[in-house]
Amino acid sequence: MxxxxxxxxxxxxxxxxxxxxxxxxxxxxxxxxxxxxxxxxxxxxxxxxxxxxxxxxxxxxxxxxxxxxxxxxxxxxxxxxxxxxxxxxxxxxxxxxxxxxAASFDNPWYRQAVDTFREERSPEASRFCAGCHNPVLLLADAMEEPIEPADPRAHAGxxxxxxxxxxxxxxxxxxxxxxxxxxxxxxxxxxxxxxxxxxxxxxxxxxxxxxxxxxxxxxxxxxxxxxxxxxxxxxxxxxxxxxxxxxxxxxxxxxxxxxxxxxxxxxxxxxxxxxxxxxxxxRIHSHRVPGGHTALAGARNDAAQLAVLREGLTGVARVDVAAVRSGARSTRPADGARLVPGRVELDVVVRNLAVGHRFPGGTRDAQDTWLEVEVRDARGALVAEAGTRHAAARDETAHRLVAGLVDDDAQVHDLHHVQHFRAAIFDRTLAPRDAEVVRYAFELTADVAQPLSIDARLRHRRHSHPMHAAACAATRSPRGRAFAATSVALGRIPIDGCAEQPVTEVASARVWIGAGAEGREAAGGATDARFQRLFDHALALIGDVQEHLDDARPSLAAALRAAPDDAARAMVHGQLARLEGRQGRLAAALDQATRAERLIGEHPAIHRLRGDAYAQVWRWEDAAEAYRLAAEGAPLDESRWTDLARALGSAGHDEEALVAADRGLTIDPRGSSLLRSRYLALEGLGADAGVASDAYLAHRVPDALSALRLRCGQRSAWCALERLPVHVHDLRPAQGHASSAR
Ligand code: HEC
Ligand code: HEC
Ligand code: HEC
Ligand code: HEC
Ligand code: HEC
Structure with missing residues (x-):
């Protein structure tokens, strides 16, 4: 078929x-x-x-x-x-x-962005936005003209x-x-x-x-x-x-x-x-399309919509304190870790469980889902914290699940003024079912009363502080007031961009560490099965840069021991295959893949692991064979066809590479690697590759990207930190607590 x-x-x-x-x-x-x-x-x-x-x-x-x-x-x-x-x-x-x-000009978040776009670019250029946000104005050929607040068409999303x-x-x-x-x-x-x-x-x-x-x-x-x-x-x-x-x-x-x-x-x-x-x-199919737009519900004081959104957001991700490092010892899961005075590092793991795409999704540059961490002593007094002030104002210690888009000057933009976007420097949002680790550090002094409790919370808010401020200004301006007046005249509830944004707790975890921790109760993600906690920790670490890969091994070894059944064991062998493959150890990777296969039978993910391992050492024929099997088992996944086309091309099978690339392009017509494979295959076949070459050049990743990445890190400490996959956030010592005296 x-x-x-x-x-x-x-x-x-x-x-x-x-x-x-x-x-x-x-x-x-x-x-x-x-x-x-x-x-x-x-x-x-x-x-x-x-x-x-x-x-x-x-x-x-x-x-x-x-x-x-x-x-x-x-x-x-x-x-x-x-x-x-x-x-x-x-x-x-x-x-x-x-x-x-509320997708049109009556929406103050959109209005502040589209008005600026029209001013800086041109009204005609803003037809780009209109195809998705306000097709009525687009097709009425009204985007070329000034958009008047009293025009009802400007309120039709x-x-x-x-x-x-x-x-x-x-x-x-x-x-x-x-x-x-x-x-x-x-x-x-x-x-x-x-x-x-x-x-x-x-x-x-x-x-x-x-x-x-x-x-x-x-x-x-x-x-x-x-x-x-x-x-x-x-x-x-x-x-x-x-x-x-x-x-x-x-x-x-x-x-x-x-x-x-x-x-x-x-x-x-x-x-x-x-x-x-x-x-x-x-029963009827809901047209509320619940996602993450709690700000809109808040700005219209719509308790029913907010309740639906909050219910949908709660539990879509899990949070855990998965590991603690103190002295020479690393304890995973973190519970009951022995502590010695000096630097203590915590691995907080966040995993996207139930969101069918990246979390948070949509305009990932303007999102504001963040982590809060609190370390308290045996008496409940705060020792150190991070992100806890972010609800009120930007807290530099908050790790945010957000994408960083920069302009020509490598300056991060957070008002969704897309005309300035040149490159995505980092993306801390989470792919479906993927995990990331966020590392925190603090100095433990001998006088802190143990055990310590560690609380981690994942909190969601729709817009970053700057985005909220811009929408508030766009609400209070004379133009904003005119839009609100028309909304009221049309019998609708105007959107108050200044309303306080609702904050939703998506997930949380509590663990106890240090002397006397036994018998204290863990909570949230820290009460999940031991296997799950160890596996998620390893999964997060293997997504990381090369030098942290070995750090995943102890978690995988422990996860294998804790695995409840064959399927869970196969999952661990799969991650081991990925790890060995990434480190270029072909034989070990293939061995792990075979172990997984013995437990659960043939599976497209296992074919893919083999393909990756072969590709890592440039064995393109073998890689192509494995990738072909993987692609057939995941026909909608364009990246499988990307891998296959690249491997076939590298092995010199241009004709087949062309077929694979074309197949991938039906799913993602602008995938730059696919366009590259297509162009190279045509060239290899001696065909006229002019059009294909132009298409590739028009979509390829710009050369300036690495320079922008570097500059972004030089000009902003935040950018420097976030562009490293696993990075350490220093916890803020509590005011007045003994440990802050250092
Ligand atoms: C974002 C796209 C979108 C918009 C806007 C939209 N709909 Fe729908 N509508 C759908 C989809 C998709 C379905 C089918 C849902 C399903 O069966 O899963 C649907 C289903 C319906 C149904 C059948 C419901 C049922 O339970 O069988 C009705 C009636 C309907 N829409 C009317 C409307 C009306 C009236 C509006 C405007 C007030 C509207 N739709 C706006 C996408 C949309
Ligand atoms: C005069 C009444 C009337 C008007 C006006 C009307 N509908 Fe319907 N619509 C119905 C009836 C009756 C049904 C059948 C309901 C059923 O049996 O499930 C229906 C069914 C539908 C369905 C159902 C599809 C399904 O899967 O069963 C959609 C979608 C829909 N209408 C969209 C619209 C949209 C969009 C408009 C406005 C352009 C509109 N309707 C205007 C009476 C109306
Ligand atoms: C014509 C374009 C268009 C189509 C088609 C469309 N959407 Fe949207 N959708 C938008 C725009 C624009 C927004 C953002 C509105 C805003 O906040 O300005 C949006 C917002 C959303 C949101 C955001 C909710 C939130 O809480 O942030 C969800 C979820 C969503 N759409 C789901 C769907 C689904 C599911 C379909 C298909 C059935 C669909 N959309 C089809 C244009 C579209
Ligand atoms: C398995 C369930 C699931 C599927 C499938 C799914 N979503 Fe979502 N989506 C969610 C959840 C849960 C959220 C809320 C969390 C968030 O904001 O990311 C969400 C959020 C969104 C948002 C709002 C993002 C934001 O916070 O601004 C948009 C837009 C959206 N989804 C569109 C889509 C589209 C389009 C598809 C199909 C390609 C889709 N979703 C498929 C579960 C799903
Ligand atoms: C491909 C379709 C598309 C185009 C083109 C597009 N947008 Fe959007 N925009 C969306 C969708 C979908 C969302 C909702 C995503 C989400 O829920 O996070 C959105 C959300 C936004 C938001 C956040 C709105 C809110 O309610 O929080 C702003 C601001 C915005 N877009 C501005 C623009 C501007 C300005 C342009 C043109 C320069 C533009 N967009 C072009 C699809 C589009």
């Missing part, structure tokens, strides 16, 4: 259907029989008598939005949510509370008929959809035939697929938007497609997660009244 798939859009569409059906997976995904490696067969959606879509040309250079050919471009209809609200009250109310309804009118979803992103604004057949609810026509018209093929969401939730900057070179932006689909949530199993050996599309997690069935014709058995 896969050979029938010709475009990335179709792959996503087909697969999204597969996620919805309940696949019979065993408890650990690794024990599936090999024949299950095929993507599951999915019945093609019933194709009714609707005419085939004829896509028009792109309408503007800055965004990839297209209209169905011959479309009347009726923007009044596109904006008319009231028409739908009359029969879909529940959906309307939920959508109204969502960020989709992602309306009903945007999503329900998308007839085709292409994989590029930046508004890569084909829209119809044709008249919508409204039914007499008592006439089944009319209802059927209505339903068919409003559920076009892409609606229930991840590809639909991907058209706006994948973005990039480039010369068409006025940036000197290609730079990937918001991107949920890529991380999702590589993960177990999309059914891709080659990232790592892992405990099984429930496959889900974007809709599966963000549009769950919820209780609803019969006031909505679409309510079935008292």
């Amino acid at each position: 896969l050979t029938r798939v010709r475009s990335g859009v179709l792959i996503l569409a087909v697969f999204a259907g597969a996620c919805a059906s309940d696949r019979a997976l065993d408890e650990v995904e690794g024990v599936e029989p090999p024949n299950e490696l095929e993507a599951p067969e999915v019945a093609a959606p019933e194709l009714d008598a609707r005419p085939p879509i004829v896509a028009g040309e792109p309408l503007y250079p800055e965004t990839l939005v297209r209209l169905v050919e011959g479309d009347a471009r009726d923007t009044e209809r596109l904006a008319d949510v009231g028409m739908c609200a009359s029969c879909h009250e529940e959906v309307y109310a939920a959508w109204r509370a969502s960020p989709h309804a 992602v309306t009903c008929l945007v999503c329900h009118g998308i007839q085709e979803a292409r994989a590029d992103g930046v508004g890569s959809y084909t829209l119809s604004t044709a008249p919508v057949p409204l039914p007499d609810p008592a006439v089944p035939e009319e209802v059927a026509v209505h339903v068919a018209a409003l559920t076009p093929d892409p609606l229930r697929t991840a590809a639909l969401c991907g058209t706006c939730h994948r973005g990039f900057l480039g010369p068409d938007m006025g940036n000197p070179h290609h730079l990937p932006g918001v991107d949920e689909p890529t991380a999702w497609a590589r993960s177990g949530f999309a059914g891709s199993r080659a990232s790592r050996l892992d405990t099984r997660v429930e496959p889900a599309t974007c809709q599966g997690c963000h549009m769950p069935l919820v209780d609803a009244s019969d006031r909505d014709f679409a309510t079935t058995d008292g």
Whole structure:
């Protein structure tokens, strides 16, 4: 069936259907029989008598939005949510509370950014933003003009008929959809035939697929938007497609997660009244799209939306104090560690458990999820801390899960003024199911009463302090007040960008260390199974730079002893294979991969481990063979095709490399490594590689990146620290405590 798939859009569409059906997976995904490696067969959606879509040309250079050919471009209809609200009250109310309804100029976070963009670039250039944030103004050709607060179109974000009118979803992103604004057949609810026509018209093929969401939730900057070179932006689909949530199993050996599309997690069935014709058995698909936008709920004083968001955020990640180093001794898990006076180091581990993409996601440069750590003595007096003041104002000791984007001067930007973005220097957000370790240090003096309690908390807030301040200013300005007045006139609750941001505790952990720790109670992530704690610690360390790799070995050895079953043991051998492979020890890596395979059978992640180990020592033929098996077991994961194309090309198999690269490009049409493989393969085949070469040059990682990285570290201590994968944050000694006297 896969050979029938010709475009990335179709792959996503087909697969999204597969996620919805309940696949019979065993408890650990690794024990599936090999024949299950095929993507599951999915019945093609019933194709009714609707005419085939004829896509028009792109309408503007800055965004990839297209209209169905011959479309009347009726923007009044596109904006008319009231028409739908009359029969879909529940959906309307939920959508109204969502960020989709607030994606346009009435949103002060967006407004401060887009107004600046229009000023610094040009109104025309801001059509780029409009394809995703406010298609109504875009298609009305109003972005070229001043945007007036009293214009109701400036208050129309992602309306009903945007999503329900998308007839085709292409994989590029930046508004890569084909829209119809044709008249919508409204039914007499008592006439089944009319209802059927209505339903068919409003559920076009892409609606229930991840590809639909991907058209706006994948973005990039480039010369068409006025940036000197290609730079990937918001991107949920890529991380999702590589993960177990999309059914891709080659990232790592892992405990099984429930496959889900974007809709599966963000549009769950919820209780609803019969006031909505679409309510079935008292349930309807939520249009609140709960994610992380607690700030919007707070700024509209919307307790119901905030409650849904908080429930969704709680527990999506785990936190643990996984190791303590004191003197020459390292104790893992940390509990009960023996302490000697002097420097003490703590390894706090954060793992993304349940977010189907990076956490936090979306605009990763403007996020503000941070870690707090408190060390207290036996009497409960504070000894040292980090991040604890961040709720009130920027706390330099806070480790934040955020991406650092810099301008030409290597200055980090945090207002999402994308026109200044040149390169991502670091990204401390977490890929699905991935872990990172954050190291803290303090000086322990002999007079501190033991045992010590260590509390770690992961706290979420939607916007960084500067972003909040900018939105507050944009709310208080005369323009902001005019927007609020129109919101009120339209019967909506205006967005108060100055409202205090809600903070949500996502996860926490408490451990006790030092003399007398036994019998004291651990809490949160520190009460998880010993295997889990050790495994997550190792997982985080192996993601790190070369020199910390050996640090993962003791945790892996202990995890192997604590493993409850074969699947868990296989997970450890998988990590050992990765570690040996990264250190260039081919035989040891292959041996670990074989051990894992003996425990759980064939698995795409094991093929991938072998491929990586061979590639590390340039054995390209063998790498290609292993990568091919991995790619077949994870058809949606574009990085598998990237690896395969590179290995085939390096082994001199240009023809096959070309096929693999093209396959990957259907999923990620702008992947720079894929474009490079494609160009090199064509050149190797003696074909005309001019266009392919241009495409690669237009998307490659800029040469200036390493220089920017260096400069960023030189000009900011924060940047210098965060660009190191495992770095040490010094805890702030408590004021007045004995240990602070040093
Ligand atoms: C005159 C009433 C009426 C209006 C106005 C109306 N709808 Fe509907 N809609 C219905 C009825 C009735 C159903 C069928 C409900 C059912 O049986 O599940 C329906 C079903 C739907 C469905 C259901 C799809 C499914 O999977 O079952 C969608 C989507 C939808 N409408 C979208 C819209 C949108 C968008 C608008 C505004 C452009 C709109 N509707 C306006 C009455 C209406
Ligand atoms: C961000 C895209 C998006 C927007 C905006 C949107 N919808 Fe939907 N809507 C969907 C998707 C996707 C589904 C299908 C969900 C599923 O079946 O998993 C859906 C389903 C529905 C349904 C069927 C619900 C059910 O439980 O069967 C109705 C009715 C509906 N939408 C109406 C509307 C109306 C009215 C609006 C505007 C007030 C709107 N939608 C805005 C994406 C959207
Ligand atoms: C397995 C569940 C799951 C799947 C699948 C999933 N998400 Fe999410 N998503 C979450 C959770 C939980 C959050 C809240 C945590 C956060 O903010 O990252 C979230 C947050 C978000 C956010 C808000 C990020 C922020 O905080 O600003 C966006 C946007 C988003 N998801 C889009 C998508 C898209 C698009 C897809 C499909 C490609 C998708 N999600 C698939 C669970 C999921
Ligand atoms: C036409 C473009 C468009 C489409 C299609 C679209 N979105 Fe969005 N979405 C946006 C924009 C723009 C925002 C940000 C609004 C803001 O805060 O300014 C957003 C915000 C979100 C958020 C953020 C919520 C949060 O709490 O931060 C989630 C989750 C989300 N979308 C999920 C989805 C899902 C799921 C789909 C597919 C069913 C989808 N979106 C389709 C444009 C789109
Ligand atoms: C590819 C589609 C796309 C394009 C193009 C785009 N955005 Fe966004 N933008 C999004 C999505 C999706 C989100 C929500 C992500 C999240 O929830 O974190 C978002 C969020 C934002 C936010 C945060 C809004 C909030 O409510 O917190 C700002 C500010 C923003 N965008 C500004 C811009 C500006 C200015 C432009 C043009 C220069 C632009 N965006 C272009 C898709 C896009």
